[in-house]
Amino acid sequence: MSASAMPLSHVLPRAPRAAGVPWTIWAGVVAVTSSMIGGTWDVAWHRSIGRDSFLTPAHIAIYACGVIAAVVCGYLILATTFGKSQQLKAESVQVLGFRAPLGVFISAWGGIAMLTSAPFDNWWHNAYGLDVKVISPPHTILILGVRAVSVGILFLTLAAMNRIGAPAAGQTQTSEDARTYRTLKALVLYMGGIMIVGQMFFIMENTWDVALHQALAYKVMAIALPVAFAVISRASGYRWACTTAAAIYTVYTIAEILIFPLVPASPKLGPVFFPVTHLVPGKFPVLILIPAIALDLLWNRLRTWKPWQIAAVTGVVFVAILFAVEWPFASFLMSKASQNRFFGTIYFDYNSRPDRVDRMRVFLDPTSGPRLYLGLLIASIYGSISAWFGLRFGDWMRGVQR
Amino acid sequence: MKRLWLLLTLLLGVPAAHAHLGSKDVFQTIHAGPYTLYVTVRPPNVIPGVATVEVRSSGASVTALSVTPLPVTGEASKHPPAADIMQPSSADAAFYTGAVWIMGSGTWQVRFDINGAAGHQVASVPVVAVPVSTLKMQKGMGAILAVLGLFLIVSMAGIVAASFSESRLRPGVAPNRLAAAQRCRRHGDQRRRHGRSRCARRLVVERRSRQLRGEHHELCARSHHRHALLAMSSISTSIESPETIPAALAPTATTFPITAT
Numbered sequence: 001m002s003a004s005a006m007p008l009s010h011v012l013p014r015a016p017r018a019a020g021v022p023w024t025i026w027a028g029v030v031a032v033t034s035s036m037i038g039g040t041w042d043v044a045w046h047r048s049i050g051r052d053s054f055l056t057p058a059h060i061a062i063y064a065c066g067v068i069a070a071v072v073c074g075y076l077i078l079a080t081t082f083g084k085s086q087q088l089k090a091e092s093v094q095v096l097g098f099r100a101p102l103g104v105f106i107s108a109w110g111g112i113a114m115l116t117s118a119p120f121d122n123w124w125h126n127a128y129g130l131d132v133k134v135i136s137p138p139h140t141i142l143i144l145g146v147r148a149v150s151v152g153i154l155f156l157t158l159a160a161m162n163r164i165g166a167p168a169a170g171q172t173q174t175s176e177d178a179r180t181y182r183t184l185k186a187l188v189l190y191m192g193g194i195m196i197v198g199q200m201f202f203i204m205e206n207t208w209d210v211a212l213h214q215a216l217a218y219k220v221m222a223i224a225l226p227v228a229f230a231v232i233s234r235a236s237g238y239r240w241a242c243t244t245a246a247a248i249y250t251v252y253t254i255a256e257i258l259i260f261p262l263v264p265a266s267p268k269l270g271p272v273f274f275p276v277t278h279l280v281p282g283k284f285p286v287l288i289l290i291p292a293i294a295l296d297l298l299w300n301r302l303r304t305w306k307p308w309q310i311a312a313v314t315g316v317v318f319v320a321i322l323f324a325v326e327w328p329f330a331s332f333l334m335s336k337a338s339q340n341r342f343f344g345t346i347y348f349d350y351n352s353r354p355d356r357v358d359r360m361r362v363f364l365d366p367t368s369g370p371r372l373y374l375g376l377l378i379a380s381i382y383g384s385i386s387a388w389f390g391l392r393f394g395d396w397m398r399g400v401q402r
Numbered sequence: 403m404k405r406l407w408l409l410l411t412l413l414l415g416v417p418a419a420h421a422h423l424g425s426k427d428v429f430q431t432i433h434a435g436p437y438t439l440y441v442t443v444r445p446p447n448v449i450p451g452v453a454t455v456e457v458r459s460s461g462a463s464v465t466a467l468s469v470t471p472l473p474v475t476g477e478a479s480k481h482p483p484a485a486d487i488m489q490p491s492s493a494d495a496a497f498y499t500g501a502v503w504i505m506g507s508g509t510w511q512v513r514f515d516i517n518g519a520a521g522h523q524v525a526s527v528p529v530v531a532v533p534v535s536t537l538k539m540q541k542g543m544g545a546i547l548a549v550l551g552l553f554l555i556v557s558m559a560g561i562v563a564a565s566f567s568e569s570r571l572r573p574g575v576a577p578n579r580l581a582a583a584q585r586c587r588r589h590g591d592q593r594r595r596h597g598r599s600r601c602a603r604r605l606v607v608e609r610r611s612r613q614l615r616g617e618h619h620e621l622c623a624r625s626h627h628r629h630a631l632l633a634m635s636s637i638s639t640s641i642e643s644p645e646t647i648p649a650a651l652a653p654t655a656t657t658f659p660i661t662a663t
Contacts, residue, residue, distance in 0.1 A: 050483070050503075050505075051503055087573075090573040090574035091573045093564035093565075093567070093568040093569050094564060094568065095557065095560040095561055095563075095564045096556075096557060096560045102561070102564060102565060102568075102569040105557075105560075105561050105564065106561060109554065109557055109558060109561060112550065112553065112554060112557070113554060115550070116547065116550040116551065116554065119543060119546060119547065120547055123539060123540075123543055159569075163573065266483075266484050267481075267483040267484065268483050268484045268486075268503075269483050269503050269505050270470070270471050270472045270473065270478060270481075270482065270483045270503075270505065270510075271472060271473045271476075271478030271479075271481075271505070271506065272472070272478055272481035272482065272483050273477050273478050273481065274481075275481050350483075351478075351505070353477070354477060396570075399570040400569050400570055401569065401570055401571060401572055401573060402568060402569050402570075402571065402573065
């Protein structure tokens with residue numbers, strides 16, 4: 001039915017008022033958190049125990065994300081498409097004949113991608129052997145699915161926040177609205193932090209501490225991070241959004257280093273080159289917190305600039321500050337001073353060979369001289385392009401209402 | 403010549419024979435103290451993969467049997483991974499089955515820890531692990547993955563379309579893309595200034611306001627923001643639900659009076 005043929009009350013209903021954060025958003029946030037913990041746990045499992053099965057605790061945490069997302073998406077799609085609630089219909093978009101909020105469809109897409117990855121992964125194991133790498137084609141689809149669920153929940157939360165944040169004329173804000181708005185904004189920032197954790201997870205193999213004297217590590221981070229920071233900053237509208245998200249990543253990763261070694265574990269696969277007696281945590285977090293603070297300060301000052309101008313400056317600032325803090329810090333991580341429970345450079349995989357750079361605590365093929373400068377220049381360009389996409393997409397997300 | 407014909411006749415008369423060539427499986431008899439084990443190890447076709455192990459015990463009675471893989475030489479041969487308990491058959495208590503994960507090509511040993519009435523013994527069987535095949539995708543599996551992949555592409559296209567057509571509209575505002583697009587062509591400057599989606603959204607509302615008020619001649623002459631404010635102030639006194647039109651006219655996500663962040 002076109003707008004002109006519809007009665008006015010159907011075309012422009014009174015904007016619904018906030019009534020607290022819906023349970024669907026809370027459930028979605030729990031799902032995304034579960035997948036984040038599950039993913040980290042699974043990597044630690046493979047590094048310390050090696051062998052897994054369908055029902056390891058880590059896998060259950062990842063699958064729980066899919067199950068919870070399926071319940072939330074299924075409920076919202078059915079209730080919106082076939083239910084009688086005018087409010088749900090008014091806050092929905094149409095995809096393939098069904099109606100639901102946009103974020104629900106994105107999450108559902110992620111769930112189907114996760115489902116698709118399962119038989120593909122099974123076939124992959126039979127064809128090419130058991131997992132030895134994080135980034136295999138079926139794992140990429142699985143990670144893409146998990147990330148889509150996360151982005152979908154972010155959209156669902158953001159739309160609810162935007163509806164309250166841009167109130168209809170004639171409506172007055174109540175304290176309940178303000179409280180709900182603040183909660184939704186906090187959830188958006190929290191999921192921004194999860195997004196940063198996810199980005200760093202995906203590029204983990206290129207940002208291992210022994211690889212941080214390679215230009216490649218900075219190129220990869222310049223591609224993956226500015227876009228995420230810009231999206232979080234613009235979509236949330238919070239002046240310290242990047243700092244908050246980077247702090248969540250930093251605290252989460254340090255917590256992993258402190259907690260995982262408390263859990264007993266022993267290898268069930270050979271060859272065993274390093275006797276392991278507990279879960280092996282990840283590496284110490286990359287110091288992205290510092291460039292994140294710089295980006296917040298920068299973007300707060302450049303509000304009147306055009307996006308491409310901001311992006312051009314962002315790429316250079318991000319790479320320069322990241323390089324300035326991480327390069328010497330990586331040298332510290334190679335030293336004996338970092339070999340303790342906090343910095344975690346004493347933990348190695350069970351299959352870590354004694355002659356491997358990780359065990360020897362030396363850098364892997366470090367870049368130097370003109371190649372390094374050229375690499376950093378390229379990283380800055382990547383960072384600018386990445387930031388431009390993030391700024392534009394973040395601005396667009398700020399207007400999402402459904 | 404006769405002998406040659408006879409030989410050829412005999413050769414042609416011999417039925418086809420079958421032979422087992424190039425088997426990767428290992429069959430070995432182990433004598434470990436008083437225990438005797440008849441061991442079969444079937445390495446996987448792909449590496450890394452799972453090798454199956456079958457053992458038939460003889461001699462002294464075996465009460466528990468565990469198995470673990472480790473390289474024959476080198477540092478890793480000193481650190482065996484946690485052993486797996488082999489399961490006895492329900493039909494034959496002396497027959498055990500188990501599995502070991504072979505994670506790399508090379509020469510391995512499958513080590514057995516034997517416990518029984520005659521005490522504890524350890525024995526090993528050498529196993530060569532090499533990948534011998536690459537599995538082709540079955541047609542059924544390929545079809546399922548193709549359908550799921552196609553659905554993912556189509557549904558993603560639908561999501562992208564919905565993102566640009568509806569997701570930024572105020573709740574309840576119906577999209578009318580054709581009218582909005584036509585209107586946008588007449589307002590090229592506004593479209594360039596405000597972006598397509600915002601212009602389209604505003605124009606849907608403009609048309610609705612013109613229909614209600616019956617006056618539209620001034621709209622084109624006014625600036626975009628000023629027009630919106632005029633429409634808000636005038637419509638609010640002439641329609642049934644005065645607060646609904648301003649709800650749609652209000653710019654989205656530009657101001658928020660609750661918290662300044």
